[in-house]
Amino acid sequence: MYEAITIKDIGKALGLSTSTVSRALRGSYEISSETKKLVLEYAEKINYRPNPVALSLKGRRNCSIGVIVSEIANNFFSQAINGIESIAYNRGYHIIISQSHESYEREVVNIHHLASRSVDGLLVSLSSETKDLSHLINLHEKGLPIVFFDRVTNEINTYKVIADNQKASYDATTHLINKGYKKIAHITSAVNLSITKERLEGYKNALTENGIAYNEKYVQYCNHGGMMTEEIEEALKSLMAQKQKPDAVVTASDRITTCLLSATKKLKIKVPEQLAIVGFTNTNIPELFNPPITTIRQPAFEMGQVATELLIKIIESKRPVTEFETKVLDTELTVRESA
């Protein structure tokens, strides 16, 4: 279709073999500086670009990183992606973004696609449906560098970057308790996600430490993570239908928080009078909501940056990396009118 300029064309034009041209372009010490200069200048002139597909076939790095998240249309992830890109761009890497839409099947398909297009590494935030990790374990065992962020797993030993979810929801819950709320509910994501567990843990700890009994009925899991508004609405209805209506709620994700606010409006529940809300969200405009919303903000951009740095570190490491750690970044609780 496009007849791109190849190394052969250069060779032909200059009366050199392809091997010489290839070496000259890579600056091999074997090539005389005159020839190098000649080749380099000519290549520059005709605007030669090596064909990355051919490079991939030869098994060389192609300086691209695959990113898979559940949903781009989500403040947290889009900010994280911007962080990823900010580092990748500086280090000469391209990023290829893919979405799982919280579907296990799509996650598998997309990860295979990325791997088979021979990205040099993968930045992964798991879908909420994912329980079986064999697709990733396979790739990891074959040596593909992988770094997890936000939604991680401990079935794979590699670098992970997460927010201090446990502490964040502990603080949020404690804040509510200190404000005098006693019947605090928790609306959270799919039960098997790492973030769900961590956030639930913090919530529980805060309750028990303050002598409030943990009530299972106050915890609502949303398997679609807020992608479906009905789900949140159901959760809210189910909470408000209980004999002991909760007077506050800690929400565990970006979409859940905004959807919940929407749902309270729809069901005419007054915030914070009837129900106080403090939620995880990375919206840029929490103060514009009615009421301005008390938020737990994750350092999304920074998480993306850190994850990318770690990934590139593995990719560029001469020897296989075997010592990994999990970076835990601080969150930020900002109190506004909703709680």
Add this chain to the structure above:
Amino acid sequence: MYEAITIKDIGKALGLSTSTVSRALRGSYEISSETKKLVLEYAEKINYRPNPVALSLKGRRNCSIGVIVSEIANNFFSQAINGIESIAYNRGYHIIISQSHESYEREVVNIHHLASRSVDGLLVSLSSETKDLSHLINLHEKGLPIVFFDRVTNEINTYKVIADNQKASYDATTHLINKGYKKIAHITSAVNLSITKERLEGYKNALTENGIAYNEKYVQYCNHGGMMTEEIEEALKSLMAQKQKPDAVVTASDRITTCLLSATKKLKIKVPEQLAIVGFTNTNIPELFNPPITTIRQPAFEMGQVATELLIKIIESKRPVTEFETKVLDTELTVRESA
């Protein structure tokens, strides 16, 4: 790195040549049905996946579509991408997303990267800095299918998908006029974008048709399209510093609208008492803002879908497509309290 299963492995295991295996997998008529069955079953069994990199090298389609937008962290674009993906996924295409961050340079680099990874086609929404289109013209002339959406150009003859921007901002402006506002400002994106021109046109038309003089000073261009909050704040300050302060404003993009609302809060300008606002935005939660905001909503998801269908149509067309059209989709004005 990963030793994937190749066609050779299958051949070796089955005592067949690679060509036979290849043909059997593609269902060639030259291969006996027994052999086909044998190969197919074995391939299935060992979970063979053709190497897309090798396929690309051979110049075959690889069923992937490159998408470039200015910014993912933008309701309009993330919804459009979801629309793109919904079609692509059904038709067996993968999408590779890239951001220009409104930078011409990044747009060029990323488009080259996508093209050189031999995507089958490109879905493009131009960056606000882009004036020179030679990078795209080149690819287009070489036969790479390209469809533009939202931010288009008429320098390239291909399919385009846009919202009816002219009508949308005409309607919005008319709505303000009907509400009694007379001093209507317009905060918009970079001056050279197609959407900017179209939206400005509608704004102007509404004014003149209602006997209101068009005032150049009431139009503020934001070259970063709302990516920088300061820019919007400056625009607002500059408007409010005029002798004849505007009493209403039509904002021309997602980020501009929310940033403007933020800025009014910061500068303690009451909406809609001191300044009415109606804006283009695709936020899912316009009713949650304070005040609930009057919006012009673009059919982002649908635009993505239509653009993708058209692109795949070009990609899969046997003969070169030469007749193109520009699809114009309706927008939706929803009146809320901000105007």
Add this chain to the structure above:
DNA sequence: TTTAATTACGCAAACGTTCCCATGCAGTTG
């Protein structure tokens, strides 16, 4: 029975690049 057609398969080139292994030549050493 000979010849032609058909079927079912293999060989090898090609895509663009890298890289190991020559090869030729100049200069140096003994």
Add this chain to the structure above:
DNA sequence: CAACTGCATGGGAACGTTTGCGTAATTAAA
């Protein structure tokens, strides 16, 4: 002057796949 070294370069295989062409075996037609 033979043997070696170092240098600059070329030849060609390899990566995984497709595909044009060739060909053996079988079958059908003459």
